[in-house]
Amino acid sequence: MNLHITKELNKNDKYHVNNQLFKFNLKNFPVDLGGRYQEINLFLKDESGKVRGGILGEICWNWLEIHTFIIDEDMRKSGYGTKLLLEIEQIALETSCDFIKVDTLSFQALDFYKKHGFQEFGTLDNVGRDFKHYYLKKDL
Numbered sequence: 044m045n046l047h048i049t050k051e052l053n054k055n056d057k058y059h060v061n062n063q064l065f066k067f068n069l070k071n072f073p074v075d076l077g078g079r080y081q082e083i084n085l086f087l088k089d090e091s092g093k094v095r096g097g098i099l100g101e102i103c104w105n106w107l108e109i110h111t112f113i114i115d116e117d118m119r120k121s122g123y124g125t126k127l128l129l130e131i132e133q134i135a136l137e138t139s140c141d142f143i144k145v146d147t148l149s150f151q152a153l154d155f156y157k158k159h160g161f162q163e164f165g166t167l168d169n170v171g172r173d174f175k176h177y178y179l180k181k182d183l
């Protein structure tokens with residue numbers, strides 16, 4: 044067998060790799076958690092339908108993970124971030140998640156998450172030389 048490594052953007056191959064890991068993990072997780080995967084995307088839109096922020100995440104087994112969370116800068120500190128976070132937390136509760144996890148950089152939203160009950164469980168120093176990368180979790 045002659046194998047080689049390629050670097051490319053290929054949705055089908057990316058799906059294959061992700062699906063292989065999912066199948067492997069499924070063999071090792073409790074049966075009642077099998078198949079618990081769902082993308083969750085919440086968007087904040089203005090009256091013209093323009094997206095002004097949102098949360099992109101996923102439910103996987105017994106947790107919800109937030110991958111991307113942003114509010115347009117001119118909309119920050121107006122309560123919309125809290126509303127989005129509370130909405131995704133409600134979805135996590137309704138789908139029997141045990142916790143929510145998220146990561147953030149030191150110049151992003153650490154204080155916001157802590158204000159909403161998230162607790163830090165890990166950090167990486169020297170990120171971009173001057174920053175920290177924080178990993179947070181909120182038990183439900």
